[in-house]
Amino acid sequence: NSRRSRSRRKSRRKSRRGRSHRKSRRSRGRTGRSHRKSRRSRSRTSRSHRKKSKNSRRSRSRRKSRRKSRRKSRRGRSHRKSRRSRSRTSRSHRKKS
Numbered sequence: 001n002s003r004r005s006r007s008r009r010k011s012r013r014k015s016r017r018g019r020s021h022r023k024s025r026r027s028r029g030r031t032g033r034s035h036r037k038s039r040r041s042r043s044r045t046s047r048s049h050r051k052k053s054k055n056s057r058r059s060r061s062r063r064k065s066r067r068k069s070r071r072k073s074r075r076g077r078s079h080r081k082s083r084r085s086r087s088r089t090s091r092s093h094r095k096k097s
Helices: 002-016 021-075 078-096
Strands: none
Touching: none
């Protein structure tokens, strides 16, 4: 944030000095480009942060999946077996056709 405010203040000072309009427009374009570069650098940092958050999320999701699997096992594994057998029969029928 401090970098943004500094760059904006500099551009305002340049415009106050009363230079030709063409130069002021060029300087504005340059500031826009600098902002784009800063955004790229920000995205790189955010990506690294995101990777860290993804790892934490993955660990959380793993914990959740373990909890879900435990709950499903408590409900009854017979349902799972019947579903698997159904999928196997459908595959064999597909091969025959």
